Amino acid sequence: MPTSISNSLRSRHHVTAILVAHNGATWLPEVVASLTKQRHEIDQVIAVDTGSKDDSARLLKNAGITTLSAPRETGFGEAVEIALASTKLKRAAEGITEWIWLIHDDCAPQAEALRELLLAIDEKPNVALAGPKLRGWYDRNHLLEVGVSIAGNGARWTGLEYREQDQGQHDGITEVLSVSTAGALIRREVFEEIGGFDKELSLFRDDVDLGWRIHTAGHTALVVPTAVAFHAEAAANERREIDVTDAFLHRPLLLDRRHAAYVLLANSTFWLLPLIALQLLGAALLRSIGYLLAKLPGYALDELAAVALVILQPQDLIRGRRARKTTRLVSSRVVARFVPPRGTQLALTIDKSRDALLRTWRATSLVKRAESTKSSSIDFNDEAAENADIELVKAPSIFSGIKSRPILSSFIALFIVSLIAFRGRYTDLVGGAMPLTPDSGLNLLRQYVDSWHIVGLGSSVNMPPWIAILGTATLITGFNAKLFISLLFVLAVPLAFIGAYLLAKKFTNLPYLALGAALLYSFAPLGLTSLNAGRLATVLLFVVGPWLVRALLDLEILESLSWRKVWWLAILLTVVFAFSPLTFGAIVIWQFLLVVFDVFAFNAKPGRLSKEDFDSRNIRRIAIVVAPILVTAPWSLELILHPSRILLDPGLPLPGGDVLSIILTNPGGVGAPPMWLVPSILFISIIALFVSQTARLGEVALFFIGLAAIFGSRQVAGHGQYIPEPLWVGSLLVIPILAAVLAGVVM
Numbered sequence: 001m002p003t004s005i006s007n008s009l010r011s012r013h014h015v016t017a018i019l020v021a022h023n024g025a026t027w028l029p030e031v032v033a034s035l036t037k038q039r040h041e042i043d044q045v046i047a048v049d050t051g052s053k054d055d056s057a058r059l060l061k062n063a064g065i066t067t068l069s070a071p072r073e074t075g076f077g078e079a080v081e082i083a084l085a086s087t088k089l090k091r092a093a094e095g096i097t098e099w100i101w102l103i104h105d106d107c108a109p110q111a112e113a114l115r116e117l118l119l120a121i122d123e124k125p126n127v128a129l130a131g132p133k134l135r136g137w138y139d140r141n142h143l144l145e146v147g148v149s150i151a152g153n154g155a156r157w158t159g160l161e162y163r164e165q166d167q168g169q170h171d172g173i174t175e176v177l178s179v180s181t182a183g184a185l186i187r188r189e190v191f192e193e194i195g196g197f198d199k200e201l202s203l204f205r206d207d208v209d210l211g212w213r214i215h216t217a218g219h220t221a222l223v224v225p226t227a228v229a230f231h232a233e234a235a236a237n238e239r240r241e242i243d244v245t246d247a248f249l250h251r252p253l254l255l256d257r258r259h260a261a262y263v264l265l266a267n268s269t270f271w272l273l274p275l276i277a278l279q280l281l282g283a284a285l286l287r288s289i290g291y292l293l294a295k296l297p298g299y300a301l302d303e304l305a306a307v308a309l310v311i312l313q314p315q316d317l318i319r320g321r322r323a324r325k326t327t328r329l330v331s332s333r334v335v336a337r338f339v340p341p342r343g344t345q346l347a348l349t350i351d352k353s354r355d356a357l358l359r360t361w362r363a364t365s366l367v368k369r370a371e372s373t374k375s376s377s378i379d380f381n382d383e384a385a386e387n388a389d390i391e392l393v394k395a396p397s398i399f400s401g402i403k404s405r406p407i408l409s410s411f412i413a414l415f416i417v418s419l420i421a422f423r424g425r426y427t428d429l430v431g432g433a434m435p436l437t438p439d440s441g442l443n444l445l446r447q448y449v450d451s452w453h454i455v456g457l458g459s460s461v462n463m464p465p466w467i468a469i470l471g472t473a474t475l476i477t478g479f480n481a482k483l484f485i486s487l488l489f490v491l492a493v494p495l496a497f498i499g500a501y502l503l504a505k506k507f508t509n510l511p512y513l514a515l516g517a518a519l520l521y522s523f524a525p526l527g528l529t530s531l532n533a534g535r536l537a538t539v540l541l542f543v544v545g546p547w548l549v550r551a552l553l554d555l556e557i558l559e560s561l562s563w564r565k566v567w568w569l570a571i572l573l574t575v576v577f578a579f580s581p582l583t584f585g586a587i588v589i590w591q592f593l594l595v596v597f598d599v600f601a602f603n604a605k606p607g608r609l610s611k612e613d614f615d616s617r618n619i620r621r622i623a624i625v626v627a628p629i630l631v632t633a634p635w636s637l638e639l640i641l642h643p644s645r646i647l648l649d650p651g652l653p654l655p656g657g658d659v660l661s662i663i664l665t666n667p668g669g670v671g672a673p674p675m676w677l678v679p680s681i682l683f684i685s686i687i688a689l690f691v692s693q694t695a696r697l698g699e700v701a702l703f704f705i706g707l708a709a710i711f712g713s714r715q716v717a718g719h720g721q722y723i724p725e726p727l728w729v730g731s732l733l734v735i736p737i738l739a740a741v742l743a744g745v746v747m
Contacts, residue, residue, distance in 0.1 A: 009040060009118045014092030015185070017101040019047040019065070020079045022072075023240050024105025025054040027137070027232055032063045034108040040115035042101065044090050048079040056105065076181065077197025077206055084188075084196075098188040106137065106232035107182035116227035117185045120173055128190035128219035129211060131179025132227035133170070141165050144231055147176030147223035149338045150208045152276070153283030154260035157340050171225040177338035178211020178221055183229040186210075190219055194327045198266075200316055203235065203242065204252070205259035211335075212267045218329040253299055257284070257306030265310060266320035269332050278475040280307050285476065292498050308568070407501060407515060414494040414522060421531075422490050434485075434534030434651060441474025441481045462635045465578040466537070466650055489531055492539050497522040499546030500738070506550070507745045517741045521546075524681075525666040526733050537579040537649040538730040545734040548572060549742075552587070552735075555594070556696070559616040566620050570627035577628040580731040581639055581646040584628065586707050590700070591621050647716050647727055656728035662712040663705060665737055667730040681740045688743035697746070701739035708732040 017035060021028065035045055047065045049057040051072025060067045066088050070079055080102065083089065092098035101114065113132050121127045136142035143164045149157040184207065194213045197206050211221045234240050235252060242252050261280050268276055284307045288300035310317065438444055448468040470481070477483040501518035508514055521527075530538035541548070551569045554561055561569075577584035595618060602614050629636045639646050657668010665681040682705065688698030708729040716727050 009115070009122060012097060012122065013099055013118055014043050014096045015099045015101050015114065016089065017042045017045045017103055018080055018083045019045060019060070019103040019105065020050065020076055021047060021052055021056040021060060021105040022050045023052045023054050023056060024234070025052070025056045025059060027106040027108070027234070028056055028059045030108045031103065031105060032059070032065065034110070035103065037111045038109070038114045039111050040118060042114065046083050046086065046089060048083050050074040050079055075202025077199065077201060081196055100186045100188050100191060102181045102184045102186065104182040104231065106234045107229050109183055109227070109229040113183065113227040113229055117224050120222055120224040121185070126220050127222055128187040128214050129179060129221035130185045131223055132183045132229040133166070133223065133225040134180055134182060134229055134231045135166055137230050137232035140230060143170070144233065145180050146170040146225055147174060147179055148208060149177040149340065150260065150263060151340055152279055154257060154264060154280055156260070159340065173225070174223050176211070176221055176223045177215070177335050178208050179223050180231070181207045182231045190214060190217065193217065195323060198320060200262055200320060201259050204256040205263050209263045209267065212263070213324060213327065215335050216324070216328045216330055216332055251298070251302055254302040254306050257303055258309050261307050261310040262317070262320070265317050267324060267332055277311060278472060282476040289495070292502065297502055407511070410515060410519065411494050411497060414497055415491070418490050418493050422486070434536060437482050437485055439480070439482060441471040441479040441484065444468070444471030444474070444481060462638055464635055464650065465632045469575060469578055485536070488543070489539060492531060492543050493522050493527060495543045496527060496546070499543065500741070503546040503550050503738070504742065504745050507742055513745055517745045521738060521741050524737050526730055526737060529667055530730055533654055534651070535649065535728070535730060536651055540579055541576065541583060541731050541734045544572070544575070545738055548576060549735060549738045555591070558620050559613040561620065566623055567627070570624050573624060574628040574631050577636070578632060580649055582649070582711065582729065583731045583734070585646055586704060586732055588625050589707070590703060591625060595621060644716060647711060647714070649728060649731060653725065654728060655725035656712055656730070657726070659709050659713050662708050662729060662733070665705065665733050667728070667733060681737055684740040684744050685736065688740070694743040694746050697739045697743040701736035701743070704732055704736040
């Protein structure tokens with residue numbers, strides 16, 4: 001490039017590079033070298049080291065870079081603010097545009113990068129943000145990002161295929177929603193005008209949020225592919241710990257998903273917030289199911305916890321939206337053109353999921369093959385051994401991958417069986433206890449909020465909250481209520497299998513024992529009967545039962561639970577209460593008995609339970625019991641005034657079985673298998689009482705079986721009936737079946 005052009009750029013632009021380091025000694029030597037090799041000389045480089053435990057700070061100082069120190073929990077945006085506020089920072093001369101060039105400690109720009117960025121934005125006053133094309137650190141031809149956006153479900157969107165190689169296919173300068181902060185060139189005046197980085201976004205998604213706010217402030221952002229930087233993405237790929245303040249449990253995925261939800265809810269148009277919140281929750285549920293299938297329960301919890309952390313802390317959102325309102329000049333919808341269409345998102349997601357499955361299966365097979373080859377079996381005198389390192393390994397087939405994963409193969413088998421069992425009934429399930437379902441979930445929500453309901457001559461009775469929950473859940477199927485119900489029934493057995501397997505794994509390290517327990521629960525007569533008879537509430541409890549039992553087990557150490565976990569349990573019990581008041585009532589009775597035992601232990605055996613633990617335990621019990629009642633008011637208050645309604649599940653009335661069937665945990669009634677099928681639950685529960693490790697599980701199982709038998713012996717008139725019939729108590733049997741199965745695993 002002619003010297004005159006370089007001098008011209010220098011006369012109009014002043015660039016300060018801000019390098020943020022956190023345990024980046026692995027990459028810093030190349031990063032620092034890349035900054036010194038820039039064809040357009042950087043006016044000043046200032047580094048901020050955030051409590052690195054390696055040699056990062058020493059490397060920076062030895063390179064002659066002005067280095068500031070910050071606490072270890074300092075976020076990226078806060079570190080940038082520290083650099084900008086430093087007295088060591090040189091300001092641009094009057095009349096010269098000042099730019100901030102953000103550099104990560106694992107991002108090395110090519111020598112031409114800064115000059116190409118300045119050429120692209122030169123004499124374009126509307127451009128406030130520009131960034132390079134990012135390629136991989138270890139595979140230098142691997143495209144990471146050419147601009148970035150955010151999908152409606154919170155996913156980070158690059159529009160690139162998996163491991164797409166750079167062949168110049170994205171080399172046009174393009175207007176984008178945002179660019180990564182790794183190599184981002186930002187006009188300082190605009191950066192300060194919009195308030196810099198949001199302090200709620202300590203790490204991850206701060207780039208998308210910044211770009212969104214720049215657009216709504218009337219400016220624009222460019223990606224300049226002729227400028228190239230190599231990025232290791234160390235934090236996102238878990239190559240180093242996340243130590244920022246908001247990094248709950250130091251989990252990168254949880255932090256990323258939380259910040260994604262925050263960015264969408266803080267920047268979107270107000271009237272879209274309910275829809276976005278539901279979409280985020282639905283997407284989190286689907287992704288968590290995918291992680292469960294991949295045997296990654298930690299990631300599954302991250303997905304759900306991330307959305308909850310944002311929605312349950314509205315004060316942060318309110319504060320963020322108010323701050324954005326002061327700098328917004330145009331509607332938030334100005335970025336809609338950068339949000340990928342749903343069809344494009346779905347197609348690329350399917351392709352990536354397919355590739356991920358194939359990679360996982362093949363990797364598993366190769367590892368097992370390697371483990372099966374013993375070093376002692378190689379004869380180094382054999383001439384064939386000379387070519388052992390170049391032996392071509394035949395890629396395993398998909399079917400061999402499935403065979404090597406019994407959990408996955410069991411899930412697929414159960415799914416296929418369910419598809420066959422429900423053939424011809426995918427679109428509209430009617431009959432048995434299942435009433436006619438409205439076409440749209442929005443109709444269910446409308447029915448719930450209406451004050452007058454067209455039933456007979458009309459009624460002002462409060463609608464049960466399960467209608468609102470069901471209507472909200474149909475967001476997963478685009479508010480198609482019939483499709484959602486069909487999917488729930490088709491997937492009930494496979495999902496119950498996954499939940500039971502993960503629950504059993506808490507009690508045993510033997511995968512096949514956990515697999516057997518999960519299959520036993522999946523094929524319990526209760527589930528088959530409920531599916532055959534169209535009992536929506538029992539089917540739902542059959543699916544969420546393993547998660548409910550998992551949560552109830554924590555009640556043994558209730559005093560040590562955090563309040564966040566207590567509220568999660570309260571939310572789960574609210575869903576249980578909405579669909580099956582009888583099951584919730586049984587849990588309340590059980591908790592009352594535990595309170596009585598605690599009072600006895602506190603008074604009769606001093607020292608066994610401290611007063612602090614006693615008070616803490618019972619305050620949490622009250623919260624868990626009272627919260628669902630308050631959330632579902634005024635419907636819950638009507639149940640208190642009319643206790644007989646507590647006994648009824650949603651749907652059309654169908655009689656239950658006799659007491660003997662109930663005791664054998666085969667609930668009987670319409671669609672029930674023979675009474676003698678799997679009667680061992682009762683016997684396992686009795687045996688469990690005499691084994692110290694399983695005594696509590698046996699007590700729980702027999703308690704709920706006893707309650708089910710007591711209530712099942714009653715005859716009650718159902719919804720719209722005058723003739724009493726045997727009460728259906730199938731929902732009460734979910735917990736004892738799981739307790740007995742777990743006892744069998746432990747024994």
